Amino acid sequence: MRRALLLICFMAWHIPCLRAQYNLSVLEDTARTLTAQQALDIYKNGGFSKLESAYLNPGFTNSVFWIALPVRDTAAAKDLVLLADNAHINHLEWYALKDSLRLLAVTGDFHPFRQRPLVHNTFAFPLNDGAQLYLLKADKHHESLQAPLIIRSRAQLQAQQTSEALVNGILTGIVLLIILFGTFLFITTRDKVYGWYALYVCSMLLWIWANKGLGFHYLWPDSYFFPSRARPVFVLLNLVLSLQFLKGFTGIRKGHWMYAPFIVFQAIWLIMLGMTLWPVDYTRFVQTNFYLQRSLPLFSLLVIGFITTGLIMQAVKGNRPSIIYLAGISVLIGFATLETLYHLGKIQLPEFFAHFGMFTGVVLEMIIITFGLAARFNTYRKEKEAALLAMNAQQKALTDTIVTVEENERKALADRLHDEIGSMLSLASLQLSAAQENPLGSETKLQHAGDLLKDVSHTIRNISHQLTPVAIEKYGLLHAIEDMAQLANASGKIHIELVLVGFSGEKEYPRNFQHTIYRIIQELLQNILRHAGASHALIQLIEHEDACSIIVEDNGKGMENGAAAPGFLRSIHSKVSYLDGILQIESEPNQGTMVNIDLPLPGKN
Known part of the structure; x- marks a missing residue:
């Protein structure tokens, strides 16, 4: 409370100074050669000029200034202080004339702070020597000099x-x-x-x-x-x-x-x-x-x-x-x-x-x-929240797509098991039943049943490879893609050309990353075989320094640019998004299709 009251008083009340009771005078030493005694002699001969406003303000100067402060009542002056209210005067000398002229202090910002006569952020010189005259030398040549000269009591200075x-x-x-x-x-x-x-x-x-x-x-x-x-x-x-x-x-x-x-x-x-x-x-x-x-x-x-x-x-x-x-x-x-x-x-x-x-x-x-x-x-926080909401919405859409794709894959698998495996097993069962009921010609029926079971085994093997590409685990990603292309070429309906570059150290990449690349190429190839009506296709998998490219081209019937993406493309897009990749499609009717996919390599970007 006491400090707050003191602050309010300080802000509202101009602390009175005592400059009116003292006449300050100044001498400019343009040559900067005067000694204190010479300055005193000039003062005694009336060579100092009255400092009307008690404000030394020559601005940028090359001179040294001497300020004279005469004291009439030396007893009363012992409680007073001359304040040079500028913290940036380079060199100050403080003299007192009593019986003789004596140097009391040397200070300034060219000297350590401890040399100041009184601890103060500017320069305070006590008038407690009992002298009738004080001289202050202020030297800030080749710089700008401003110094309000204020006489205060010690109590005022302390306040x-x-x-x-x-x-x-x-x-x-x-x-x-x-x-x-x-x-x-x-x-x-x-x-x-x-x-x-x-x-x-x-x-x-x-x-x-x-x-x-x-x-x-x-x-x-x-x-x-x-x-x-x-x-x-x-x-x-x-x-x-x-x-x-x-x-x-x-x-x-x-x-x-x-x-x-x-x-x-x-x-x-x-x-x-x-x-x-x-x-x-x-x-x-x-x-x-x-x-x-x-x-x-x-x-x-x-x-x-x-x-x-x-x-x-x-x-x-x-x-x-x-x-x-x-x-x-x-x-x-x-x-x-x-x-x-x-x-x-x-x-x-x-x-x-x-x-x-x-x-x-x-x-x-x-x-x-x-x-x-x-x-x-x-604003940044709101934008971040909006970005998080958009990201969550995008993630939800991606999750919905992945779930839909998985359901479609399960349905396709169920249909294939029902239509292909189920029908072949039914036929094999009929052949075996017929052989049991009629021993005549049983060898032929058993042979037909055995052939059907071999087809079932082959079909189950193909389905198993589609579900989990075992070849990746055994021989690596490149070999699995080559097997995939060879199976397609064996049909005689299409010629698949492969360009595989890099992935010599593919084992360093996560299994999920390799499987997803395999699935993307597999889905693109299946679309070509089922829907494109193409006679030739080019599949490229190229490993770069920090990314890989998948480029699949065919000479099939193509599709309209800007048309709604078929279901298989939505599935591929979800996989590409999952790997933080970029998908581009170029296609025109009867001009074929080119799919370009760029995927960052794990641990390289």
Whole structure:
């Protein structure tokens, strides 16, 4: 309750500063050669200029600045602190003039965090030395320098730190939840857009932490190399990841007019990122760094203008993700503009928005886009459910077909047993009965009965082979197909030509796979023999690297393309579907038929 009340007070009430009681003055050292004593002498001679707004804002500069803070009541000043409210000043020196000029502290983001006079995300300098004059040297040459100079009591500073820690914690927690949400969706759906979103939000959070000095405070407090590079690194990384996410979120693919420019922009930013992270002391290349830092905002603004124009065009066409992204980015740009104008000294903002405007804009943008991603995930879930329903319906239809085919096969088997086996056994029984009743001519009758029983045995053997191709088990798939073709050729009604390629290691394939291939070829051949009226047929079974092809051609009477599939084709289609294959049929009346089947090989695809 106490922290919540403190947060509300911090958001609604601008903590009063004491700058009106103190006159700050500034001296610009363009040559960057002045010592502290020389700066003090110039101050005593009236060479400093009054800092009207207590806001040091030269922008991009090549100079060093000296700020003078005279103190009238040294006793009252012992409880005060001078706050340079910018976490990214490279080098600061803090001097006090009492009996003599003394150096009290050296700090900045070129120095370890522990060198700061007071633990604070920006730079706080206590006025507790009893001095009548304090000098602050601020050095950020060849970069942009903005530093609001605020005098506060220690109690006010403590209240500000407590409130800022609470707000930073709340906003960081929200962003971390969004990152976890994006990561969860990526793991669940394997959709890359959620993964890019999680990385994009993470880079944005790191940039916010770097911008507010939290990164230097908690993540890289002893680094000399990274603090001054942290903000441009995370800005560039964020720009690259934002475009990567945007391409997936709004559906910008190859061939889209925005795709190629996006690739170019990302390449330029990655080059800038490599230059920024180049492992050398960039102070040796200050002029190059100066141009790099000045070109980055200009180039990024041009790109943002291009992207915004493209998104507006997409939104006008009804692209829902573009509308959502525009809404989110508009909120962020609004808050970013306000905070930038504040840091440039152009406007005054309430304390909360002055310190957390950008962070708040980021959180609101992420919340808006997260709602869009949640809607996308909901659509994905519905599509998946619809696909599962369709798959279930297809599976049911396939099962019904298989059951129907099995029933038809049982009926055909029953009819054949009844018509062929039953009739032959009846005739054999009659011959045997006649031989018993009339011994005369019994030898002839017994011979006829024996011939009938041999036919029964032969027929039963054929039926058995049709039910379970024993030849596959004994001699292999290729030999079984050859036997099948030889039996057909023995009838003298048709000539079957075989082309068998591969399957030398067919034993490695499952038995069910080989049996199904045999059944498919068997059914196609039986259809040719029974219905096609063909004199010639070609059967090809070819094993490829990861699939096999079955091609069966005949010169029979054919059938109309687009006509309803005969029952035998529905049976074959069910078997092909069972093996995840593809069935194609080409046929015309009196022009024969060609059936082309492609089946993936088990374990190869």
